[in-house]
Amino acid sequence: MPEARAPLARNISIVGVGHIGGSLAYDLLATRACTTLTLHDSSRRARNNLAALFPGCCVAGSLEDAVRTADLLILATPLSAYPKLLAAIAPVLARRTVVSDVGSVKSIVCQQFSELLPPRAVCVPAHPVAGTEHSGAENARANLFRNRYTILTPSERSSSSGVRLVKALWRRVGARVMLLPAAQHDSILALTSHLPHAIAYALVLAALESPHRESDLAKLSAGGFRDFTRIAASSARMWHDVFFANPQELKRSLKHFRAALDKIERAVAKGRSEELIAFFERARASRRSILAEGQAGVFLPDEPAPSNSPEQG
Amino acid sequence: MPEARAPLARNISIVGVGHIGGSLAYDLLATRACTTLTLHDSSRRARNNLAALFPGCCVAGSLEDAVRTADLLILATPLSAYPKLLAAIAPVLARRTVVSDVGSVKSIVCQQFSELLPPRAVCVPAHPVAGTEHSGAENARANLFRNRYTILTPSERSSSSGVRLVKALWRRVGARVMLLPAAQHDSILALTSHLPHAIAYALVLAALESPHRESDLAKLSAGGFRDFTRIAASSARMWHDVFFANPQELKRSLKHFRAALDKIERAVAKGRSEELIAFFERARASRRSILAEGQAGVFLPDEPAPSNSPEQG
Numbered sequence A, B: 001m002p003e004a005r006a007p008l009a010r011n012i013s014i015v016g017v018g019h020i021g022g023s024l025a026y027d028l029l030a031t032r033a034c035t036t037l038t039l040h041d042s043s044r045r046a047r048n049n050l051a052a053l054f055p056g057c058c059v060a061g062s063l064e065d066a067v068r069t070a071d072l073l074i075l076a077t078p079l080s081a082y083p084k085l086l087a088a089i090a091p092v093l094a095r096r097t098v099v100s101d102v103g104s105v106k107s108i109v110c111q112q113f114s115e116l117l118p119p120r121a122v123c124v125p126a127h128p129v130a131g132t133e134h135s136g137a138e139n140a141r142a143n144l145f146r147n148r149y150t151i152l153t154p155s156e157r158s159s160s161s162g163v164r165l166v167k168a169l170w171r172r173v174g175a176r177v178m179l180l181p182a183a184q185h186d187s188i189l190a191l192t193s194h195l196p197h198a199i200a201y202a203l204v205l206a207a208l209e210s211p212h213r214e215s216d217l218a219k220l221s222a223g224g225f226r227d228f229t230r231i232a233a234s235s236a237r238m239w240h241d242v243f244f245a246n247p248q249e250l251k252r253s254l255k256h257f258r259a260a261l262d263k264i265e266r267a268v269a270k271g272r273s274e275e276l277i278a279f280f281e282r283a284r285a286s287r288r289s290i291l292a293e294g295q296a297g298v299f300l301p302d303e304p305a306p307s308n309s310p311e312q313g
Helices: A019-030 A044-053 A063-068 A079-092 A107-116 A160-172 A182-208 A214-219 A225-231 A236-245 A247-269 A273-292 B019-030 B044-053 B063-068 B079-092 B107-116 B160-172 B182-208 B214-219 B225-231 B236-245 B247-269 B273-292
Strands: A009-015 A034-040 A072-075 A098-101 A122-124 A126-128 A149-152 A176-179 B009-015 B034-040 B072-075 B098-101 B122-124 B126-128 B149-152 B176-179
Touching: A009 A019, A009 A063, A019 A034, A019 A160, A034 A063, A063 A079, A072 A079, A072 A160, A079 A107, A079 A236, A098 A160, A107 A122, A107 A182, A122 A160, A126 A160, A149 A160, A160 A176, A182 A214, A182 A225, A182 A236, A182 A247, A182 B182, A182 B214, A182 B225, A182 B247, A182 B273, A214 B182, A214 B273, A225 B182, A225 B225, A225 B273, A236 A247, A236 B247, A236 B273, A247 A273, A247 B182, A247 B236, A247 B247, A273 B182, A273 B214, A273 B225, A273 B236, B009 B019, B009 B063, B019 B034, B019 B160, B034 B063, B063 B079, B072 B079, B072 B160, B079 B107, B079 B236, B098 B160, B107 B122, B107 B182, B122 B160, B126 B160, B149 B160, B160 B176, B182 B214, B182 B225, B182 B236, B182 B247, B236 B247, B247 B273
Parallel strands: A009 A034, A009 A072, A072 A098, A098 A122, A149 A176, B009 B034, B009 B072, B072 B098, B098 B122, B149 B176
Antiparallel strands: A126 A149, B126 B149
């Protein structure tokens, strides 16, 4: 019964209300995670819809209003907006405010927090690994983070009470929480998220440049292609920002991927049957790890409900 | 009311009862598509389970029995089994029997049908584009082909009545039917199915060769990786056979894919923001074609029921 729990904080503010910020807002409201949830978006048009989309929230007309009142401030804008945003936040940030975010790359965020926020600011960078191909507040939905992992990458700017608060927040909305060094986060996510997106975009582009009609490609997409188009349907702006924020790790992962693809292509060209089957069997086995970790699908009926207690580290 | 329809043929035989052959068997039994459905598998262990798995079918103890009785014979074995199988079928094939299959590559199948079956044999090669990552008769399921496309690639060995029969069969189980030249089928499927599988295998292999723990990769797989592991969980033997049966088109599609990937990597390396966003927007738009064709997911609730009438071309 989440309703019976005490609030985690008096005032939580979310700046940037898209798919992730909006989905988090739904869950924070539903679980009464704070006394007041304040939302702010830089777009006036987006702001005008917030009160109707998220009944019970408080809409801040200016960034300063959202920041000044916050005990916990969560940035949920595209990564490329951070530098300007942090520079605007810095002069109005209260000493008590814990700053967190939901960005998909963490080394650069830790660095920007250190450089652009005052030394007294408590920062706890975070990344909920839970997106879908949808974007925008109008596509936000409840329980998006349930049973998914949220990674915290604490730095020398983090306090233990700040980490406790952000951890409690994500557990409150059903996420599992992991702590990782930012560099390790970026290296793993390059493989499990950034590289898959690069590949999906490339595959779809290659197909579109073929002489075949797009409608024929679409009709015959059930053999694998449609899954790639789903991944490639994600926000162009967001993925542009991710690639530009993690270019070294993306490059490294692309190098390993190309080497693996070469191996497969060579085995086919040289007629090496057993080698090819061994590659495939090895890749196949890794599906079992995903299933064991309960990360196979967003709505797998056999996934256990999250068993984390909400308030402790 | 499928039960009220007349049977399409007296005797249909399926040789090779795995995921596809078994799923087709379920649907043929449920829609009473034939008076007698005969199943045969070369593995004695598999054969022993067939009567229990498919109540109402007739299990043939020998390949010859399955072939001799058939008005329509459907091969559903891995592609690499075809040459031996066709050689064994040829001497016992009745003049009335229409031979079809479900193989994922069609040029080589047309060629083998021509070379290995007697000139009087009527052959209608087919490919239901509807697999999942599961394999084996025990994972067969009803309605697998519903609303998916089945491609027929008629050759000089096909008769119009043979094509009509095979078309009616796939419509009976809810599939949409398309006719394509075998070469065009293989070229499109290289892009929409064979290449995606090669890529998925390569991505998973690249991740497994990284220094990261497999359990961490699994935990953080919700950002895209898990979709690739699902594709890479498909039958190793089947995909080995597909790659070896369509090496030229696979090579060609890999070339186009690598070029697209180079473009993306170069745009990131050179900081060309607008170019990258344009690539992504273009790829994203193709998702709309997939949605328009109703091929977005196996169980999309908003997919219309197939509206094809069963008996006509």
